[in-house]
Amino acid sequence: MGQTVVEKLARAHMVEGPARPLRPGDVVSLRPRHVLTHDNTAAVLKKFRSLGAPGILNPRQPVFALDHDIQNRSKENLAKYWEIEAFARDQGVDFYPAGAGIGHQLMVSMGYVVPGALVVASDSHSNMYGALGALGTPVVRTDAAGIWAVGDFWWQIPRTVRVVLEGELPDGVTGKDVIITLCGLYNHEEVLNAALEFAGPGVATLSVDERLSIANMTTEWGALTGWFPVDDVTLAYLRARRGALAEVIHKLHGAHVPSAADTKRISDGELAAWEADPPRPDADAAYAGEIVLDLAAVTPHVSGPDTVQVMRALADVEKEKVAVDKAYLVSCVNSRLEDLEAAAAVLAGRRVAEGVSLYVAAASREVQEAAEASGAWEALVQAGAHALPPGCGPCIGLGEGLLEAGEVGISATNRNFKGRMGSRDAKAYLASPAVVAASAAAGYICAPTRQDGGRNGAPVGNGTAPAALVPAFRELAPDGAAPDESVDIMEGFPHSIRGRLVLVPKDNLNTDGIYSKDYTYREGVTREEMARVVMENYDPGFAERAQAGDILVGGWNFGTGSSREQAATALQAKGIQVVIAGSFSQTYLRNAYNNGLPCIECPDLVRELKEACAAEIAAGEATVVPGPDIVVDFSRGTIEYEGHAFRFPALGTVPQSLVVAGGSENLIKKRLGATH
Numbered sequence: 277m278g279q280t281v282v283e284k285l286a287r288a289h290m291v292e293g294p295a296r297p298l299r300p301g302d303v304v305s306l307r308p309r310h311v312l313t314h315d316n317t318a319a320v321l322k323k324f325r326s327l328g329a330p331g332i333l334n335p336r337q338p339v340f341a342l343d344h345d346i347q348n349r350s351k352e353n354l355a356k357y358w359e360i361e362a363f364a365r366d367q368g369v370d371f372y373p374a375g376a377g378i379g380h381q382l383m384v385s386m387g388y389v390v391p392g393a394l395v396v397a398s399d400s401h402s403n404m405y406g407a408l409g410a411l412g413t414p415v416v417r418t419d420a421a422g423i424w425a426v427g428d429f430w431w432q433i434p435r436t437v438r439v440v441l442e443g444e445l446p447d448g449v450t451g452k453d454v455i456i457t458l459c460g461l462y463n464h465e466e467v468l469n470a471a472l473e474f475a476g477p478g479v480a481t482l483s484v485d486e487r488l489s490i491a492n493m494t495t496e497w498g499a500l501t502g503w504f505p506v507d508d509v510t511l512a513y514l515r516a517r518r519g520a521l522a523e524v525i526h527k528l529h530g531a532h533v534p535s536a537a538d539t540k541r542i543s544d545g546e547l548a549a550w551e552a553d554p555p556r557p558d559a560d561a562a563y564a565g566e567i568v569l570d571l572a573a574v575t576p577h578v579s580g581p582d583t584v585q586v587m588r589a590l591a592d593v594e595k596e597k598v599a600v601d602k603a604y605l606v607s608c609v610n611s612r613l614e615d616l617e618a619a620a621a622v623l624a625g626r627r628v629a630e631g632v633s634l635y636v637a638a639a640s641r642e643v644q645e646a647a648e649a650s651g652a653w654e655a656l657v658q659a660g661a662h663a664l665p666p667g668c669g670p671c672i673g674l675g676e677g678l679l680e681a682g683e684v685g686i687s688a689t690n691r692n693f694k695g696r697m698g699s700r701d702a703k704a705y706l707a708s709p710a711v712v713a714a715s716a717a718a719g720y721i722c723a724p725t726r727q728d729g730g731r732n733g734a735p736v737g738n739g740t741a742p743a744a745l746v747p748a749f750r751e752l753a754p755d756g757a758a759p760d761e762s763v764d765i766m767e768g769f770p771h772s773i774r775g776r777l778v779l780v781p782k783d784n785l786n787t788d789g790i791y792s793k794d795y796t797y798r799e800g801v802t803r804e805e806m807a808r809v810v811m812e813n814y815d816p817g818f819a820e821r822a823q824a825g826d827i828l829v830g831g832w833n834f835g836t837g838s839s840r841e842q843a844a845t846a847l848q849a850k851g852i853q854v855v856i857a858g859s860f861s862q863t864y865l866r867n868a869y870n871n872g873l874p875c876i877e878c879p880d881l882v883r884e885l886k887e888a889c890a891a892e893i894a895a896g897e898a899t900v901v902p903g904p905d906i907v908v909d910f911s912r913g914t915i916e917y918e919g920h921a922f923r924f925p926a927l928g929t930v931p932q933s934l935v936v937a938g939g940s941e942n943l944i945k946k947r948l949g950a951t952h
Contacts, residue, residue, distance in 0.1 A: 278559060279297055279298065279558050280561045280563065281503055283298045283433060283436070286411065286433055289308065289411075291305045291427075292304065293929075293930060300925075302925065303927065303928060303931040304433065304928075309388070310388045311415070312341060312396070312399065312402065313341075313398045313399075314343050314399060316344075317360045318360055320417045320421050320424070323418055324421040324424050324425060327421060327944050332367045333425060335367050337423065337424075338370075339369070339372075339379070340369055341371075341376065341379035341383075342360065342373055342374040343374070343667045344672055345675070346665055347665065347669060347674065347676060357374060361373065376641055377640025379399065380397070380608040384404065384405065384407070385517060386541075387521050389408050390408065391408060391554060393410045395411070395412050396414065398414070398416065400495045401690065403491055403494045403500070404488055404608065407484060407504050408484070408487075409505065409506035412491075415429055421944075430869065430940070436473050436563050437564055438563045439472055441474060442476050442570050442572075443478055443571040444571055444572060446572060449574050450618070450710070451486025452610055452688065452709070453708055454571065455492075455494070456584070456706060457574050457587060458497060459496055459584045459585060459587065460587025462567060463585035466565065466567070467498050467567075468498040469498065469500055469859065469861070470498075470565075471499065471501045471503065472502040472503065474487075475505065478571045483509065484509060484510065485615065486614075487509075489610055493584070505556065511551055514550075517542065518547070521541065524642055563752045565752050566750045567749055574745070575591070576711055578590055578593050578686075578711070579692060579705060581703035582692055583693070594722045597721075598720055599684060600705075600720060601683040602677060602679060602686075603633070603685065603687070603712050604634075604686075605709055605712055606635060606687075606688070607637075607668065607688065608671075610709050611639040611643065612639050613650070615688065616647045616652045616709070617652045618710045619688075620653075620655035620656050621710070622710050622724045624659075626659055627659055627717065628659055628660035628717060629717055629718060630719075633677065634656075635661065635670060635676070635677040637663070637667060638653075644666055662676070664677070673695075673697050678697060679697050681699040682702065683699070687704060687705065687706055687707075687712065692704035705721060711724070759923070761913055761926050763928055765911050766929060766932050766933065770910060772908060772909040772910060772911070773827070773910075776826045776827065776906075777885075777902055777906040778826045778827065779889055780818075780900075784832070784833045784836050785835065787836070787839075788838065790813075790847070791843045795809055796842060804849070806846040807850040810846040810849065814898060815898035817898075818899050822899070824851025827853055829855075830882075831886070832859045835864025839867065845873075852873075854876060855873065855876070856876045857878075858878075870934070870939050872936075872942075878923075878924040881924075888902070910926070911926075
């Protein structure tokens with residue numbers, strides 16, 4: 277069986293893992309080409325120093341970009357920024373100061389992201405890098421610190437869903453409309469924690485900016501990465517960036533200027549290689565599912581309020597004349613030149629409606645300068661837009677222009693979660709830049725007029741969603757039994773374990789249910805206290821019923837929600853030996869293994885237990901203790917319960933090493949001790 281492109285790219289960057297072809301569920305160690313950190317560089321630096329590393333292993337690997345809280349001129353924030361810049365200078369790391377741009381935009385435009393590369397960031401929107409044929413995926417701060425120290429991090433190979441794009445977008449419909457449509461149509465976890473591989477003839481009709489918007493918001497769709505094929509459109513963009521790179525780098529006042537060699541990050545040889553043999557999946561690659569979308573059937577859509585999982589045709593929303601108080605053209609998803617020019621075309625000769633505030637921030641200083649040169653920036657300002665510095669700002673709820681209680685916002689950002697852009701008592705909608713501009717001018721959510729112009733200067737259509745836009749997810753390889761495989765067990769890792777089964781049947785059990793926010797931010801909570809309150813928000817009786825040595829079995833998407841580590845360490849404190857689930861939130865999985873808690877995905881076992889315990893579950897039992905023990909055989913990759921055997925992807929050397937060491941920090945310290 278062939279490999280998907282994500283499996284092939286992971287193999288190309290693998291430093292430890294199985295010798296056979298990679299498949300979903302494998303845990304491997306990968307060495308990325310680059311790792312981006314932004315304002316959270318300060319937190320990563322604190323973690324890095326605790327590891328005892330003598331310095332960054334490869335200074336050309338990290339990139340620092342200050343972009344989140346750049347409007348904050350407090351003494352504390354400026355001191356943090358100064359410390360990050362000083363550390364970058366001391367270590368020889370590429371550094372982009374506040375005002376240079378949003379980190380993801382800089383990674384793409386400054387040549388760090390190239391076809392076939394693995395590029396990660398301690399930020400969830402690193403999925404955006406897939407627009408250029410790279411494998412982009414997020415890491416947590418501990419991972420970023422580990423990459424600085426030893427050059428690599430661990431990753432679990434996800435299943436891949438193929439998204440086939442057919443046809444061509446109608447005039448006035450954008451890449452933002454495509455991803456809003458996909459998020460709204462397929463909102464039942466069809467792509468949760470999956471890799472998305474875009475394909476089909478429709479890809480060639482999309483600009484790089486449109487691909488960047490779509491790849492960026494695959495994060496909101498629930499995917500770990502979103503990959504686009506490398507074609508003539510990609511190569512033309514890379515050639516143009518290569519020509520501009522040296523000049524742009526040296527114009528960045530105050531930035532750490534790389535060596536002359538680094539200003540040529542995209543070589544002639546690489547361009548020729550990508551053209552002759554671009555990254556691609558094998559013809560017989562195995563996919564978990566397939567989605568087919570006819571671009572010609574897509575119309576302008578709006579997400580929300582307060583969720584990307586609800587979308588409506590713009591024409592339907594417009595009839596309701598939903599009044600808006602604030603409008604936003606900011607963020608890494610829709611603040612590039614193509615976006616700003618589309619908004620400027622709508623606002624040319626018009627003014628923002630009385631009582632409405634429109635905020636605009638370019639994705640980078642370079643983008644703003646290009647918009648100034650084209651006249652788009654002046655058109656936006658003349659229309660009454662408030663100009664903000666290139667950065668995240670209100671998208672992340674920082675700086676000027678946040679939503680206040682009772683207000684309604686229409687935004688070209690990527691997230692409209694309740695409270696993210698200001699007050700939890702406000703409402704936030706997402707739309708394309710042209711729709712945001714038109715709504716700011718009209719004072720309510722609406723489409724640009726026929727004269728305003730849309731995609732490629734053509735008028736925006738107002739039609740309702742056509743009948744063709746209905747969910748059509750085709751499952752190709754349903755999750756089921758893992759292949760029969762045995763692995764060697766390293767010293768210190770158990771060949772097998774036995775324990776009492778404790779079933780927590782709830783799907784999408786979030787981290788607040790596992791470890792409440794009431795304790796998350798309290799300092800000095802002991803392990804004994806953690807054990808007493810674990811699962812309290814989900815089942816107050818769990819701590820009394822569970823005991824040390826138990827094996828916990830959960831449902832699907834176990835540990836979703838916030839990234840609090842205590843949701844893993846509290847179960848360790850209770851003495852849970854291993855957590856088994858139908859599937860895990862990837863952030864939870866990272867936190868678990870980073871703290872040495874083994875986790876196993878075994879959908880067949882979960883289905884069997886839910887059926888066997890259906891009466892208890894129906895009766896409202898939040899925690900079910902059936903009685904018999906469960907046996908996990910790590911060497912054979914099997915779970916035995918009540919005379920039945922269930923297979924799971926066998927844990928190789930990478931996850932075993934994490935558990936034996938007691939987590940990633942200890943493992944990194946051990947590796948550093950062996951080399952210094």
